Amino acid sequence: MTPKSVLRRLRAAQRDRLRLREARDGQFPPGGYEPVLPSATPASRARRHSVRLYRVLHRFEERAFVQAQPAAVLARPDVVVARRRGRMRLLQVRPGITPDGAYRANRDLVVSLCEAHAIDYFVVPESASPRTRIGIPQHSWRRFVEALEALSAEAPLYVAVRGRTPRGQARRLPGQLSEPAIDLAVRSQRELEVFTMMVPTPTGRVFDRPFSCRVDRWDEDEDGSLNAPSRNTRTTHLGSASQVPATISDGSRSMRTFGSLTARDIFAVDFPIDLVYMWVDGSDPAWFERKNAALVACGLEPEDAGAAAERFRDNGELRYSLRSVERFAPWARNIYLVTDQQVPSWLDPTNDRITIVDHADLFAGAGRLPSFNSHAIGARLHHIEGLSEHYIHFNDDFFLGRPTTPSLFFQGNGASRFFLSRSTLGFHDEGVAQPHEQARRNVVDLLEKDFGRSPTRAFFHTPITQRRSVMLDLETRYPSVFSTTWNSQFRSGADYEINSWLHHYYGYLSGSAVPGSIRYDYFDISNPTALRRMRRLLQNRSFDAFCINDSPAATDAQRERVATWMRRYFPDPAAWELDDEPEQPATAEETDAPPEVPDAPDAPDGV
Known part of the structure; x- marks a missing residue:
């Protein structure tokens, strides 16, 4: 790190301490308290330079993290502690979990929590999407936060709040309610994301914040109208006359909403x-x-x-x-x-x-x-x-x-x-x-x-x-x-x-x-840059679709590396696969990319 970056982080930490002190005194800024994103942990920084030092620091960080967790959570047989994206996390092992299943599990967690504690809530369907938001009226927000805190003592619960980088850029910060900065942000902000970090196996890919349930705190006017904290695809204002109780179902469970939100959206793609x-x-x-x-x-x-x-x-x-x-x-x-x-x-x-x-x-x-x-x-x-x-x-x-x-x-x-x-x-x-x-x-x-x-x-x-x-x-x-x-x-x-x-x-x-x-x-597997680009895709998963095209020029070694890559990207057998052909799990070493060369497009000619 350069002297300028160190100074910038010190100033950001000083500002964060001041905001945290003000927030504890009830002096919240208009948008709520926004914590500064923490810098990389010592173990994460050491990993680039010394494997031995990384292992030592990792053990210290793991021990400190475990000591800070509730005993009831650590005692759960489906919870493991692992490092993910540079930080220690609580992971919930759910065999066979899918992206859609992870989202539904997080949504059902919030809905069940509200219903168990008699908290007023309503579902806000998203346009042209199977996902929904959960709205909580202002008068129920405090009870909702208290219910979240009680649940976090029994479950590996995470919330994501709006935070800031040391440079002042807005970012989403995931954390636990046991962290003072996260707790204050949850109490003061009007939008948060609730989730558990789910994995199909202890070493599998994590389904974390992208599969969270969005929860919004809706302000209440004197006439009983509700106002959303930000734009959504359905509405930002619900007059008192439009708040007629209704239910909505996605086929797996029924949830409370208002009749004004149950109409079929004009952009919905709901045909077979x-x-x-x-x-x-x-x-x-x-x-x-x-x-x-x-x-x-x-x-x-x-x-x-x-x-x-x-x-x-x-x-x-x-x-x-x-x-x-x-x-x-x-x-x-x-x-x-x-x-x-x-x-x-x-x-x-x-x-x-x-x-x-x-x-x-x-x-x-x-x-x-x-x-x-x-x-x-x-x-x-x-x-x-x-x-x-x-x-x-x-x-x-x-x-x-x-x-x-x-x-x-x-x-x-x-x-x-x-x-x-x-x-x-x-x-x-x-x-x-x-x-x-x-x-x-x-x-x-x-x-x-x-x-x-x-x-x-x-x-x-x-x-x-x-x-x-x-x-x-x-x-x-x-x-x-x-x-x-x-x-x-x-x-x-x-x-x-x-x-x-x-x-x-x-x-x-x-x-x-x-x-x-x-x-x-598009990946032509004979292209020298294809495996490098595919390895990046394995990490960021940033494409809706891709094509892996075979070529007469491809070698058997290239095809084998691509097969290993596919096993890593899609490790879980589908429901229609027979069990008589077990696969060997792919290791990270198997997919090491060749020496880096400048990226070049494979230039497909289209179909």
Whole structure:
């Protein structure tokens, strides 16, 4: 640390001591007492320089932390003490916990606390989100804080309050009510977040503040009106006439609210959404024989058994992609897995969340089987029996990276969202373009002819939103486009890329699809920077979705490191996985990144 930074921290600490003294005397500033965020602990600073010193300081900090905790909390069998993000924390072990489950557990904790202590509260639903806020009227706030303090003597409870960095920047500060600064902030501030730090295993990833329950203290006017402390997506003012008691339920429990807050929000995406995967195991000898027989029948050269095509190689991505869906898209209704007489060895086919759809049932006499053409297979997905109007097509190398909501993919009026890439479609001479490029060019020519508009932008390698009615409309309008594509057993220049380019751009022109925005990344595993960037993602989990793309240039070592990385990002088996194939847990050493090189984008060409 530089002399200036030391001086800045000393001054900030002095100001904090003054504010703390004033707060204890009841002299709260208008926005409530805001503690200064503490600096890194000695053990955290020592870790960068000496492992031995770090271990010594860690033991001292751990001992001091344990001594400060209530005995009843430490005696709980589901509570462990561990260092997380540089500080000692109380973690609650909840096997199988998911992000959605962590949020619900924190919300239910607050609701149950209010109901057990007869504290007035009301739920404020968030627009286009399954999450809610809890409102506490001013007259009940003190009792709520006292109930929190009583609970903290029995449970590993944390609250997050508004604090300041030494530079004066606003930040959220998590802490325990036993800390004087946190206790004063909770009593004086009007917004806080309540949570327990949950982990599926003692060494698993922590579900902490991002999954907390937001609690707001609503001020009361003389006429009984309630005013929110800050903006939300529903309302900031509730007149006395609008405070008619009502209940609201998310399917797991009922909660108190006001009738004025129970109306269905205009932006709510509450219609059923299914997911559809297309998958093939290219290492299956029977599938390989069918493919070679089809190649010969089409007058093409059969493939050598040792040289499987890149897009048909199975590296186990499907297992982890499905885990990402279970963890980060609990709102999905059904999952359909489209295959050609194949079922993954680890998948329980009797699980009611997943339905296996064979190509024979999918094509149902249309087209030409066996099909090895993703254009043709994708153009038949809307014929899956029982499929919802709104569905999302996943490739097995698509992954969700953090909790998502349906509004990421669809609007409340039913319109689908598509995600544009910066890549554009080239103008190639006849016979030069690759089949997938020509399939896109065919769509462009079709739309130019019928609408006088020319689409040029490709799409990110992200999950592809679909509307069944749009696909059926397209099939009625362009029957020859569909039949030509269905009858193409392998990709060819006569194909049309229907389930992305035609669906999205026709949907945009007809008002049923709109451009969307998504936090996304793309990893070509043969790129020297990919593993470095993936390791950063493992730490910050900052993307809604990402694609891990195999490449002929990738080495076996690179593929193994990526497999290890996937085990670390998605360690918990999904409900539809069989137990007969246990996995080896990944260690931190296994995913050490190669020597750092300047980051470079993988430059995908879009889909």
